[in-house]
Amino acid sequence: MLRTAVLVSGGGTNLQAIIDGVRDGQITNTELVKVISNKAGVKALERAEKAGIPTAVVSKKGYASIEEFNDALLSAIDDASPDLIVLAGFLVVLPEKLVKKYSNKIINIHPSLIPSFCGVGYYGLRVHEEALKRGVKVTGATVHFVDEGCDSGPIILQKAVEIQQDDTPEILQKRVMEQAEWKIMPKAIDLIANGRVTVVDRKVKVDLR
Numbered sequence: 142m143l144r145t146a147v148l149v150s151g152g153g154t155n156l157q158a159i160i161d162g163v164r165d166g167q168i169t170n171t172e173l174v175k176v177i178s179n180k181a182g183v184k185a186l187e188r189a190e191k192a193g194i195p196t197a198v199v200s201k202k203g204y205a206s207i208e209e210f211n212d213a214l215l216s217a218i219d220d221a222s223p224d225l226i227v228l229a230g231f232l233v234v235l236p237e238k239l240v241k242k243y244s245n246k247i248i249n250i251h252p253s254l255i256p257s258f259c260g261v262g263y264y265g266l267r268v269h270e271e272a273l274k275r276g277v278k279v280t281g282a283t284v285h286f287v288d289e290g291c292d293s294g295p296i297i298l299q300k301a302v303e304i305q306q307d308d309t310p311e312i313l314q315k316r317v318m319e320q321a322e323w324k325i326m327p328k329a330i331d332l333i334a335n336g337r338v339t340v341v342d343r344k345v346k347v348d349l350r
């Protein structure tokens with residue numbers, strides 16, 4: 142069983158897709174051992190509690206310095222002994238120590254086709270605003286391993302989504318979630334849990350059988 146911890150900051154719709162995936166057998170060989178949020182009172186925590194998954198809140202507000210916050214985050218993760226850490230809308234830059242310790246064991250979902258509309262400052266609705274501003278006709282979502290950079294790690298899965306003439310950032314965000322994010326995130330976890338993902342020379346090989 143792949144011991145999986147999920148890190149969240151907000152609504153938790155990707156977390157819900159993962160919970161549902163484990164429950165309905167789309168994600169196999171996986172145990173959700175902990176959900177950690179950097180914000181108290183968010184809907185994602187409610188979803189975890191409803192599913193009976195242990196939760197923790199590690200908020201920057203509770204610590205005097207960023208170093209103390211980083212250490213608390215690392216120990217909250219270590220406590221769960223995870224084999225995989227999933228960033229599901231976790232809007233905090235991970236400390237280098239954490240990324241190094243869990244090299245190729247942290248995955249993130251990003252709401253665009255990387256390398257478009259990614260990197261520092263591109264998160265949540267901002268990503269869709271920028272895609273619409275640029276006038277691209279196709280966008281999508283990406284699941285990738287997390288490295289020391291921002292959205293720069295090896296890409297595991299991507300799915301394209303078409304942009305419609307009258308899209309607003311909110312409408313586009315919803316379509317990207319429904320058509321891409323909630324599909325490729327559960328699929329990536331299932332592939333990893335079944336030993337079908339390997340990283341060679343910073344590139345991912347997926348055994349799609």
Ligand code: GAR
Nearest residue numbers: 152153154155230250251252264265
């Ligand atoms: C998702 O769209 C996710 O791709 C994005 O935040 C949203 C979280 O929604 N993540 C990023 O932008 C990371 N750079 P959720 O809490 O409902 O899953």
